[in-house]
Amino acid sequence: xxxxxxxxxxxxxxxxxxxxxxxxxxxxxxxxxxxxxxxxxxxxxxxxxxxxxxxxxxxxxxxxxxxxxxxxxxxxxxxxxxxxxxxxxxxxxxxxxxxxxxxxxxxxxxxxxxxxxxxxxxxxxxxxxxxxxxxxxxxxxxxxxxxxxxxxxxxxxxxxxxxxxxxxxxxxxxxxxxxxxxxxxxxxxxxxxxxxxxxxxxxxxxxxxxxxxxxxxxxxxxxxxxxxxxxxxxxxxxxxxxxxxxxxxxxxx
Ligand SMILES: CC(C)=CCNc1ncnc2c1ncn2[C@@H]1O[C@H](COP(=O)(O)O)[C@@H](O)[C@H]1O
Numbered sequence: 001x002x003x004x005x006x007x008x009x010x011x012x013x014x015x016x017x018x019x020x021x022x023x024x025x026x027x028x029x030x031x032x033x034x035x036x037x038x039x040x041x042x043x044x045x046x047x048x049x050x051x052x053x054x055x056x057x058x059x060x061x062x063x064x065x066x067x068x069x070x071x072x073x074x075x076x077x078x079x080x081x082x083x084x085x086x087x088x089x090x091x092x093x094x095x096x097x098x099x100x101x102x103x104x105x106x107x108x109x110x111x112x113x114x115x116x117x118x119x120x121x122x123x124x125x126x127x128x129x130x131x132x133x134x135x136x137x138x139x140x141x142x143x144x145x146x147x148x149x150x151x152x153x154x155x156x157x158x159x160x161x162x163x164x165x166x167x168x169x170x171x172x173x174x175x176x177x178x179x180x181x182x183x184x185x186x187x188x189x190x191x192x193x194x195x196x197x198x199x200x201x202x203x204x205x206x207x208x209x210x211x212x213x214x215x216x217x218x219x220x221x222x223x224x225x226x227x228x229x230x231x232x233x234x235x236x237x238x239x240x241x242x243x244x245x246x247x248x249x250x251x252x253x
Contacts, residue, residue, distance in 0.1 A: 004123050005244070007019040007020065009024060009127075010087060018066075018098040020055045021183075026072050032225065039175060047145065048146060048149060051144055051145060051146060051149040051150075052149055052152075053148060054142060055124075055142055055144070055150075055152075055153045056156075058140065058142055059099075059106075059122070059142075059156070059157040060157070061094050062097045062120055062122065062140070062157065063095075063096075063097055063100070064095060064096050064097065064122075064159060064241070065096055065097040065099050065122070065157050065158045065159065066091050066097075066098060066099070066159060066160050066161070066162060066237055067095045067098075067099040067100065067154045067156050067158040067160075067161050067162070067169060067173075068087060068088065068091075068098060068099070068106070068107070068110035068161075068162045068163075068164070069100070069101065069106070069108065069161060069162070069163045069164065069166060069169075069174070069222070070084055070086060070105065070106025070110075070163065070164030070165060070166040070170055071105045071106050071164070071166035071167055071169075071170060072101070072104050072105045072106075072107065072166075072167075072169065073104070073105050073134070073167070074105035074106050074164075074165070074166075075122045076108075076109065078093055079253075080106060080109075080164050080165050080194075080195060080198075081105070081108075081109040082109070082112065083108060083164060083195070083228075083230055084106045084107075084109035084110040084194075085109040085110065085112050085113035085116075086113060086230040087110060087113065087162055087164075087194065087230045087233055088109065088110035088111060088112065088113025088114035088115075088116075088117070088119075088121070089113035089114065089116060089117040089119075090113075090231060090233075090234040091113075091114065091119070091162075091234055091237070092113075092117035092118065092119030092120075093116050093117055094234050096119070096121060096237075096238070097114075097119065097121075098110055098111065098113075098114035098118040098119060098120070098121055098122065099122040099123075099124060099153075099154060099157065099158055100121075100122070100123055100124070100138075101123065101124055101125065101126065101150075102123020102124055102125035102134040102135060102138050102141055102143075103123075103125065103132055103134075103135060104128075104132055104135060104146065104199060106164045106165075106166060107123070107135065107169075108135035108136075108137060110162075111123060111135055111137035111138050112135075112137040114137070115137045115138075115139055117136075117211050119148055119245065120140060121137055121138055121139045121140070122139075122140045122141070122142075123138030123140075123141040123142075124141075124142055124144060124150050124153055125141060125142065125143040125144065126143070126144050126145075126147060126150055127143060127144065127145050151173070151176060154173065155176070155177065155180060155186060158224060159189065159237075159240075159241060159244075160189055160190040160191065160192070160237045160241075161173070161174070161177050161189070161190070161191045161192070162192050162233055162237070162242060163191065163192065163193050163194065164193060164194045164195060165195045165198040167193075167197075169224050174191070174193075177189065177191050177245075178191065178220070178223055178224070180221055181223045182216075182223065188240055188243060188244040188247070189240075190225070190236055190237050191223060191224045191225070192224070192225055192226075192233045192236055192237065193224055193225070193226045194226075194227060194228065194230070194233055195226075195228065196226050196227070197226050199226050200226070203224075203226065206221060
């Protein structure tokens with residue numbers, strides 16, 4: 001039998017020497033041969049999609065949520081951990097689900113406060129070379145392979161970020177939110193920095209260097225607020241929600 005000139009593999013057309021000797025379903029059903037294909041990029045896309053499906057499916061049912069970020073290395077007896085724990089509890093009492101990265105340190109403290117207050121305490125974990133696993137205070141946990149999928153979940157399913165002192169992971173999450181706000185990809189999204197002595201020098205640098213050199217506008221500095229008081233932090237989040245709800249009911253009229 002002569003081979004067809006065009007071979008259609010889904011949307012891909014193959015001709016001549018590129019026409020394969022077997023069909024896709026033959027290859028799927030034929031279990032012999034190398035398993036290298038599971039490490040190829042097209043297969044990876046399926047895994048990425050599966051993470052989105054799991055994440056969307058689980059988090060869309062959790063109601064109003066706020067994400068709390070901060071160092072994975074903060075010891076449990078550090079004052080920042082006490083603040084995070086208090087904020088976790090206050091957020092639950094204000095009607096929120098608390099979402100963290102599910103790891104140790106500040107994340108664990110916020111999850112602890114949320115769980116102790118009887119709330120939903122979410123951990124969006126990440127596969128890391130030095131596996132730490134979800135902390136014991138998480139009562140809904142998802143473990144992600146991909147940082148970028150997990151990052152989207154924080155923004156999509158929370159209505160504000162609370163950021164305690166942390167390292168590069170925390171800064172990454174903070175600046176992700178600021179970039180999305182600055183470019184209008186998210187609106188009415190409160191970002192509260194907790195710890196004025198820790199965040200003060202960063203804010204000074206943003207003002208004295210970035211603003212002075214014209215890299216940001218004065219309004220960009222209004223995107224974040226700083227406090228040392230857990231109650232004030234949660235109050236700002238609740239106020240932002242009221243403003244947003246009032247605006248959306250205005251536009252509905
Ligand atoms: C002890 C240790 C390094 C454990 C790592 N285990 C982790 N588990 C979950 N999320 C993490 C972890 N490390 C970093 N992150 C992410 O990055 C942020 C903290 O990173 P960092 O410590 O500030 O830079 C967290 O808000 C979290 O979203």
